[in-house]
Amino acid sequence: MKRPVSTPKHSLNRRSLVVGALQLGFAGALAARLRHLQITQADQYRLLAEENRINIRLIAPERGEIYDRNGVFLARNEQSYRITLVKEDAGDVRKLLVQLAQLITLSAEDIERSVLETQRSAPFLPVTIIDRVSWEDIAKVAINAPSLPGITPEVGLSRHYPLGPNFAHIVGYVGPVSDRDLNRSEDPDPLLRIPRFQIGKVGVEAKYEEDLRGRAGAKHVEVNAQGRVMRELERREGNSGRNLQITVDAGLQNYVQARLGEESASAVVMDCNSGDILAIASSPSYDPNKFVRGISFDDYGVLRDNDHRPLASKTVQDAYPPGSTFKMVTALAGLEDGILDPNARVFCPGHLDVSNRKFHCWKTGGHGQVNLEQSLRESCDVFYYDLALKLGIEKISAMATKLGIGVKHNIPMSAETTGLSPNKDWKLINRGSEWVIGDTVNASIGQGFVLSSPLQLAVMTARIASGKNIQARLIKAQAGATITDPKPGSLGLNENNLRFLRRAMYEVSNNRRGTAYGSRIIEQSMRMAGKTGTSQVRNITESERRRGVSKNEELEWNKRDHALFVNFAPFDAPKIAVAVVVEHGGSGSATAAPLARDITLQALYGDQPPLSAYPTKDRDKIKKQQADLRKTLPRLERFQRGRV
Structure with a gap:
């Protein structure tokens, strides 16, 4: 009979200890966890037990602000x-x-x-x-x-x-994100999906949207069953948008806008050496704050139906026949080609016959014998008709492009036009017909197919004044860092030819027979050199010429000629270039030149010019004008940031 095998006591005790230790450890961990849940996190789980939940919400960043060249607020957050x-x-x-x-x-x-x-x-x-x-x-x-x-x-x-309307066409405005805005990107910023989140719609606000917008932050919030926020659990701040500083001088811009008044007009003031745009105004304007708050249908209808088009940024968006301001282009093309002797004379009887058609000079009786300086001074058309026939459209078009006509200058404003510096290929491609000699004659005086914006006219004038390839510039600094552009190089034009052209422009404003003599500057150190322009917007028939061409004031407003003037000053050491266009303003000498003269003086003096700078006959009128304008100009110290 076998005896039972006995188990050693020490073996049994070791196994029991291991099992017991494991059980005790599990029980201890369970107890600690229960204590953590029931005591330490009791409040949190009591809330969760009441159907609370955690939401993640985006935090919209603070939008970058926009200032003028001196730190004046143009767009801020309130x-x-x-x-x-x-x-x-x-x-x-x-x-x-x-x-x-x-x-x-x-x-x-x-x-x-x-x-x-x-x-x-x-x-x-x-x-x-x-x-x-x-x-x-x-x-x-x-x-x-x-x-x-x-x-x-x-x-x-x-x-x-x-500053509301004074900067509406430059800075633009913000508005709610639309479906169209979302569709522009395959993976839009989550911020854009926040209902009624606002982004730049036009102007600098739109062109620099991503820089101004910044990056979103996020917060985790706890809400109860009723949707009420109980507490904020976590918060991650976003990055504010970057501030922008533009080249425009708010004081000058305000003056230009006020001086244009309710005319359908535009003006550009540019630094001749750096290309900085000091003022760029379109009139009439509108209040961008109405768009931020949600403009009413009635208010928008008033803007939309106004025949002076307050919503249009005329300085960059609109293209006009440059009229006689284009004569500098034709003259310079002839001088550079060598076909034009500045002292050679052309007889102007009041018209030139080309291909069985009469091309008329603005002066019915003609100017008689004129050389280049006289032709610019008195704006003789026949001189340029004759020059264009010898020169041809290709050389005129090439010079226009070199001077900035028919070229986009890519400043951050909405809907910038390219304008048009036409040639034979352009007409064949776009009009499906051959270029004819009459097209060249028309183009020589800035009519026909030639189109330019006020900005392009200012660039043209700055390049003539400096002889440099001046590039228009609107952004001065970003996030506090100044944007340094390369110094403009030479245009590669003969300095003697440029010097002759500048002298002829000086005669326009300072010779008694000059078309802008009535708007001259008296102060010797501030004198300007310029060119008037008047561009037709309707055809004048032969029958009308026989009975007498209707005066502008006798026509409906929208059938009157456009008035233009370009200039640079001071003549001896150019600092600024100015271009003014008054839609249907009639005569460039009577309407646009006085505006440009006043704007030029304001820019040069940096404040209200002394009456002694004006012709004696104008001083009483100017004194009253200055007093009236002072009442409308805002006090900029209220909007001064002080440091950018």
């Missing part, structure tokens, strides 16, 4: 109150909005728009119901928050343009 709604926390959105409308003023349109925006947006994104509300309305909503799930009163930032 604190404003708004009321937002988060769909996933709100339940019946329409019912909730109707309830909210009993507390604050909320139109039926606001309700419908908000409902539509919540349907189009992600359920966790806040939708702005109403912006720029009063503190009293914010307080009403805050007090009634428990009965308004998903609705939150907030403090945010709204864009404001302190």
Whole structure:
């Protein structure tokens, strides 16, 4: 009989100890975890037990601000109150909005728009119901928050343009993101999906949108079952947009805008040496702040239907026949080619017969014998008709391009036109017909197919004044760092030819027979050299010429000639170039030249010019004009930042 095998006691005890230790460790860990859950995190789980949840919400960055060359605010951010709604926390959105409308003023349109925006947006994104509300309305909503799930009163930032219409065409404005804006990118910034988030729509605001916008931040918030935010758990700040400083001088810009008044006109002032744009104004203008807040249908209709087109940035967007201001191009092309002797004379009987057609000079009786200087001074057309026949369109077109006509200058303003410096190939491709000799004759005096913007005319004048390849520049600094552009190189033109052309332009303004003599500058150190221009917008028939051409003042406004003037000053050491275009203004000498003279003096003096700079006959008129303008000009010290 076998005896049972006994188990050693020490073996049994070791196994028991191991098992016991494991059981004890598990029990201890469980107890510690229970203590952590029940005591340490009791509040958090009590909230979660009440159906609380965590939402992630984007934090819109502060938009970069825009200043003038001296640090004056042009676009800034202002604190404003708004009321937002988060769909996933709100339940019946329409019912909730109707309830909210009993507390604050909320139109039926606001309700419908908000409902539509919540349907189009992600359920966790806040939708702005109403912006720029009063503190009293914010307080009403805050007090009634428990009965308004998903609705939150907030403090945010709204864009404001302190100088309003004076910089509307340059700075532009911001507005809500549209479907079109979203479709421009395959992977749009999440910020753009926030309902009613605002981005740049036109002008510098649009061209530098990504730099000005910045990057979004995010916050994790805990909300209860009613959609009320209980606490903020985590916050990551975004990056503010970068500030911009433009080359424009706010004081000069304000003056130019005021001086243009309600004319349908434009003016550009440019530094002849750096290309900095010191002023670039279109008139009439509009208040960009209305677009930020949401312009009414009636207000927009007034702007849209105005025949002076306040919404158009005429300085860069519109292209006009440059008229006689283009004669410098034709003259310089002839001088550079060697075909034109500046002392040679051409007889002007008042017209030139070309291919069985009469091309008329503006002076019916003609100018008689004229050389180059006299032809520019008195703006004889026949001299340039004759020169163009010898020169040909290709050389004229090439010189126009060299001087900046028919070329985009790529400044950050909306809808910049290319203009047109036509040649034979252009007409064949775009009009499907051969170039004819009459086209060349018309082009020689800036009519026919030739088109230029006021900006291009300013660039042309700056290049003639300096002999350098001046490039237009609108941005001076970004995020505090000055943008340094390469120094402009030479145009490669003969300096003697340029010197002769500048002297002829001086005669336009300072010789008694010059077309702009009436708008001369008396102060010797400030004297300008310029050129008048008048461009036709209608055909004058032979029958009208026989009975007498109608005067501009006898015609409907939109059938009158455009008035143009370009100049640089001071003549001996050019600092600025100016171009002025007055739509349907009639005569360049009577309408555009006085405007350009006043703008030139304001730019050179940096403040109100002394009356002694003006002709004696004009001083009483100028004194009253200056007094009237002072009443309309804003005091810039109110908008001075001090440091950029």
